[in-house]
Amino acid sequence: xxxxxxxxxxxxxxxxxxxxxxGATLGALSVAGVSVGxxxxxxxPDGPTSDADGEPVLYQYFHAEWRDVxxxxxxxxxxxxxxxxxxQPATPMLEWADQTTADQDGYYGDPHPDYGYLExxxxxxxxxxxxxxxxxxxGTEAALESMIETAHEHDIDVVVDAVLNHMxxxxxxxxxxxxxxxxxxxxxxxxxxxxEDCYWQGEGNDEERALxxxxxxxLPSFDHxxxxxxxxxxxxxxxxxDLGADGLRLDAAGHVWPWYFESEINPLADDLGLWRxxxxxxxxxxxxxxxxxxxxTVFDYPLYYALLDAFEGGDMxxxxxxxxxxxxxxxxxxxxxxxxxxxxxxxxxxxxxxDDPANYDEEGTEVELAxxxxxxxxxxxxxxxxxxxxxxxxxxxxEDLIWIKRNLASxxxxxxxxxxxLYAFEREANLLAGINNGPAERTEWVETSWVNEPLVDxxxxxxxxxxxxxxxxxxxxxxxxxxxxxxxxxxxxxxPDGELTLRVTVEVEPGESVYFTGGxxxxxxxGGGVEGTWSAGNVWQVTIDDPGEFEWxxxxxxxxxxxxxxxxxxxxxxxATHPEHQGWDA
Numbered sequence: 386x387x388x389x390x391x392x393x394x395x396x397x398x399x400x401x402x403x404x405x406x407x408g409a410t411l412g413a414l415s416v417a418g419v420s421v422g423x424x425x426x427x428x429x430p431d432g433p434t435s436d437a438d439g440e441p442v443l444y445q446y447f448h449a450e451w452r453d454v455x456x457x458x459x460x461x462x463x464x465x466x467x468x469x470x471x472x473q474p475a476t477p478m479l480e481w482a483d484q485t486t487a488d489q490d491g492y493y494g495d496p497h498p499d500y501g502y503l504e505x506x507x508x509x510x511x512x513x514x515x516x517x518x519x520x521x522x523x524g525t526e527a528a529l530e531s532m533i534e535t536a537h538e539h540d541i542d543v544v545v546d547a548v549l550n551h552m553x554x555x556x557x558x559x560x561x562x563x564x565x566x567x568x569x570x571x572x573x574x575x576x577x578x579x580x581e582d583c584y585w586q587g588e589g590n591d592e593e594r595a596l597x598x599x600x601x602x603x604l605p606s607f608d609h610x611x612x613x614x615x616x617x618x619x620x621x622x623x624x625x626x627d628l629g630a631d632g633l634r635l636d637a638a639g640h641v642w643p644w645y646f647e648s649e650i651n652p653l654a655d656d657l658g659l660w661r662x663x664x665x666x667x668x669x670x671x672x673x674x675x676x677x678x679x680x681x682t683v684f685d686y687p688l689y690y691a692l693l694d695a696f697e698g699g700d701m702x703x704x705x706x707x708x709x710x711x712x713x714x715x716x717x718x719x720x721x722x723x724x725x726x727x728x729x730x731x732x733x734x735x736x737x738x739x740d741d742p743a744n745y746d747e748e749g750t751e752v753e754l755a756x757x758x759x760x761x762x763x764x765x766x767x768x769x770x771x772x773x774x775x776x777x778x779x780x781x782x783x784e785d786l787i788w789i790k791r792n793l794a795s796x797x798x799x800x801x802x803x804x805x806x807l808y809a810f811e812r813e814a815n816l817l818a819g820i821n822n823g824p825a826e827r828t829e830w831v832e833t834s835w836v837n838e839p840l841v842d843x844x845x846x847x848x849x850x851x852x853x854x855x856x857x858x859x860x861x862x863x864x865x866x867x868x869x870x871x872x873x874x875x876x877x878x879x880x881p882d883g884e885l886t887l888r889v890t891v892e893v894e895p896g897e898s899v900y901f902t903g904g905x906x907x908x909x910x911x912g913g914g915v916e917g918t919w920s921a922g923n924v925w926q927v928t929i930d931d932p933g934e935f936e937w938x939x940x941x942x943x944x945x946x947x948x949x950x951x952x953x954x955x956x957x958x959x960x961a962t963h964p965e966h967q968g969w970d971a
Contacts, residue, residue, distance in 0.1 A: 439794040439815075441467035442760070442787050443544070444778060445769040447504055447727040448472075448484075451524035455532040458539045464779055465791050468542035470634050470767060472510035474529050475621070476518040478553035478562055479509050492558050504727050504771070510546065511636060512553040512604060515565055516621040519628075526628070533629040544632035544660070545625050549618055549650070550640045551604035572614050573605040574598040579640070597642045609645045619653055626657040635681065638663030639672070643679050651680035662721045666728070673712055677719045685712045685720040685764060689729060692758065696751040697732035701808040701822055704758065706800050717763035724755040726769045731755060734771065750865045753782055754822055757867040760786035761794050761818040762810070781888055781924050781963070785844050786869075789816070793843065793871050801831040802860075809860060817870040821862040828861040840870040845888070845962030849873075863965040885959075888926040889917075891966040893941045899925035900948030903937025903956075913947025914940050934959050941969060 444466045446454050454471060461469065484505040485491035492507050509522050519526035533543045553562045555569065567573070576599045577583040583599035600606045607614050622633065633654060638646065646663070654661050662682045665673045668690040677683045688711030694703035706714055713720035725731035725748075732751035748771060759766040760783075768778060778787075793816045802809040806823030814834040821827050833840075835852045842848065847868050852858040862868050887901050900914030907929045908915060917925035917939075925939075936956035940948025954967030 439789070439791045440763070441765055442790050443468040443470060443721070443765060443767045445470045445726060445767055446472075447769070448509060449523070451528040451532045455528075455535045458532075458535055458541060460779060462539035462541060464784060465787050466541060466778070467791075468544055468631070469536065470544040471532075471546065472508075472523060473513065473546040473548050473636070474519040474521055474523065474526065474625070475510070475513040475548070476515045476521055477510045478512040478514050478557045479507055480522050481509065483507065483558050484509065508727060511548055512551075512557075513548050514553045514562060516617060516624075517566065519624070530628045537629065542631035542660075543629070544634050544662070545628075545630045546634045546636055547622060547625065548636045549607070549609075549645075550637040551601060551606050554603050554605065566617055567614070569605060572608055572611055574600075574608050575605075576600075578603050597640060601637060601640050606640070609642060609649075615649055619649070622650070622653060622659070623657065626659055630659065632660035632662070635661055635663040637666075638676055638681075638683075639665035639667055643675055646676065646681060647679035655680075668710075670710065670712060670715070674715070677712065677716070682719050682721050682765070683712060684726075684767070685722045686729075687711050688713055688720070688722055688764075689724075692724060692755050693732050695732075695758075695808070696755045696822060699822065700805055701820070702803055702805060704808050705803040706798065711764075713762065713764040718765075720764040721767050722759045722762070722764035723767045723769065724752055724759055725771070726767070751822075754820055754865065754867065756783060756786060757818070757820050757869075758808075760790040761812070761816060761869060763794075763798050763812075766790065781920065781926065785963070789843055789869050793869065793875055801833070802829050804829075807862060809862075815871065815875075817858075817860070818867065819860050819862040819870075820867045821864060823864060825864050826861060827864075828859060830857050831860050832857050835872065838872055841873050841875075841960060842868045842870050843875070844869050845960070846964060848958055848960040866965060884928055885931040886926055886928045886962060887937060887957075888924060888963040889939055889966045890924050891939070891968075892923050896944055897941050898944040898948075900940045900942060901927045901929075901937060902940055902948065904935045905929070905932040905937075907932070908935075908937060913942070913949070916945070939966070 442465065444461060446469055449471075454469070479492060482489070483492040484507070485493055486505045491505065519529060523529070536543050552564050552567060555562055576595065579595065579599040579601050583595045598606055609615065625633065635646070635650070651661065660682070662684060663676050665676045665683055666686055667673055668687050670687045673683050673685070673687060691703045691708065691710040695701050702708070703710070709715070711720060711722070713722055725734060731748060732755055734748055734752060756768070768783070770778060794812055796813040796815045799811045799813055801811050801817070802819075807819065807821050807827045807829065809817070809819040809829070809831050811817045811833060817831070817833055817840065833852050833856050836856045837852060837854060839849055839851045840858065844867065846863055846866055847861055850858050850860070850870065860868070860870075889899060891899060893899060898919070899917045901917055902908050902911055902914030904911060915927050915929070917927045919925055936958055938956050939952045941950045942948040951970045952967055953970045957964045
C-alpha cells in the first residue's frame with residue numbers, strides 16, 4: 386500500500402459537522418488527574434473508534450471577504466478541514482484603506498510593533514461601532530449567510546468572532562466615532578488604558594480589577610454589569626446564531642470578568658447550540674484554566690510559548706509532558722492548539738531587524754516542525770498561514786499532516802523519547818510520531834505499544850520498520866523533519882487504489898526541473914525520468930499508477946527535456962514517497 390498520497394477524503398465516514406454542535410454544551414473543566422488525550426467531553430464529541438477517524442482540524446481566515454471564503458470552501462473540504470474561523474461581522478471603525486500595506490500607509494503607519502508581524506494592521510473588524518449592522522468591509526450580511534450555508538454544504542462548521550470586551554475608540558482616522566447603541570459615559574468603564582494610565586477608582590490599586598475594567602489598547606471597555614450592555618450583546622450573539630453559525634471565537638476574553646462568561650455568555654451559547662473558544666492571551670496555565678472552567682474551550686497560549694521554546698529556542702524538552710505547560714496536557718478537549726495566529730507569530734516568524742518590514746521572515750522549517758507537532762498531538766489545532774508568506778494550507782507537507790491528524794491521531798499521548806533535538810511520542814496504539822529539530826538525522830530505540838508489528842511512515846519520509854518481541858523499535862528521524870508511523874492499513878478507507886505520488890523538496894537552478902525515474906515503465910525504467918510539477922517551498926512531485934514494489938530516484942535537467950544529473954545516495958523504495966533529498970551528484 387502507498388504511504389500517504391492521493392486521498393479521497395470524501396470517502397471518510399466522519400460527519401464533520403458533528404464536531405462543534407455535539408460539543409456545544411460544556412461542563413466545567415477539572416484538570417486534576419486527567420491523562421493527556423483520555424477525555425474528549427467538552428469541546429468535541431467522544432472520539433469514534435474507527436481507524437479512519439482521528440481528530441478534527443480548523444482553519445483561520447483573516448482579512449478575507451465572505452465571497453472569497455465561499456469560493457475557497459471546496460478546496461478546504463477536499464483537504465479535510467472541519468471548521469473555519471472568520472472575523473466578526475459587526476460594522477467596524479476601520480476600512481481596507483486604513484490598513485498598512487507595502488504601498489499604503491494605514492492607521493498605524495508602520496506595522497504595529499507588537500501585532501504587525503503577520504498581517505497588515507490594524508485588523509479590520511476588531512473595533513466595532515454597531516452590533517446591529519452586519520454589513521462590513523468583508524461583505525454584506527446576505528453574503529455572510531450565503532458563505533455559512535455553502536460551508537455547511539461542504540460539511541464545514543463556521544466559527545464567528547465576537548468582540549465583547551470593547552467598542553471602537555472615540556477618534557478614528559476620519560475624526561470622532563459615534564456608537565449608536567451605547568453611551569460612552571453610562572455603558573463603559575473609564576479607568577484609563579491598560580498598561581499606561583490605568584487606575585481603579587476605589588481604595589488602593591487592584592491589579593485584577595484593572596485587567597478587567599481598564600481599556601485595552603485605548604478601546605473603551607464595557608461595563609458588563611450594566612443590563613443594557615448584556616441585552617445588546619445577547620441580541621448580537623443570537624443574530625450570529627440565526628445566520629447559521631456553529632460557534633463563537635471570543636475576542637480578548639482574558640480582559641472580561643470570568644463571571645460574565647459563566648453566568649451570561651456560555652449559558653446563552655448553550656441554548657443556541659454554539660461552541661466557543663476564548664482568547665486568553667496568557668502563558669500561565671492557571672489563568673487560562675480559570676476561563677476554561679466557565680464552560681468554554683480556550684486557545685492554548687501556555688502550549689504556544691512552549692512551542693516557541695522548542696522550535697525557536699532549540700530545546701525540545703519544553704514539549705515533554707512532565708513540563709505540562711499546556712492546557713492540552715490537562716484536558717485536550719478544552720485546548721485549541723495553534724502554531725501562530727493573526728496576532729502571535731510562529732517560531733522565527735516576524736521582523737528580525739528592527740521594525741523594517743523588508744526584513745520580515747516568513748514561515749520556515751521551524752513552523753513546519755511545529756505544525757507536525759500540533760497535527761499529531763492531542764488537542765484541536767487551528768491553522769493560520771500569513772498573508773506575506775507563499776505558504777498555503779494545501780502545501781504537500783500540511784496536506785499530509787492534516788490527513789494524519791484526522792485519520793491516525795487519537796488516544797492518549799505517551800512520551801517515548803525526550804531530548805534537546807528529538808522528541809518522540811505515541812498516541813497509544815494508534816500513531817508513533819518523531820520530530821527532529823536538529824541539523825543531523827537522529828536514530829533512537831523507543832518503546833511502543835506494538836509487538837512484532839510492521840509500522841509504515843505515513844509521511845513517506847522513511848521506510849517501514851518493525852517492532853521487536855519487547856515492543857521496541859529503532860526510530861530514525863531526518864534532520865529538521867518528522868516521521869509518523871502506524872500499522873499498515875490504517876486509514877485505508879480514505880485512500881483510493883491504484884495511484885502513488887512521489888515528492889521531494891530540493892532546489893534546482895532556474896530553467897531546470899526535477900525528473901523522477903525508477904524501475905517501472907511509467908518512470909522510464911531508469912531513463913531520463915518523468916518531469917515533476919513544482920509547488921511553493923521547492924516541492925516537486927509526480928503521480929503514477931501504483932506498480933507494486935519498486936525503487937526510484939530523482940534526476941535534474943533542463944525543463945521540458947530529461948534529467949541528466951543523478952541524485953546522490955541510495956535508491957528510495959516504495960514506502961518512501963516523500964524522502965529527504967540526498968543532494969545532486971557532482
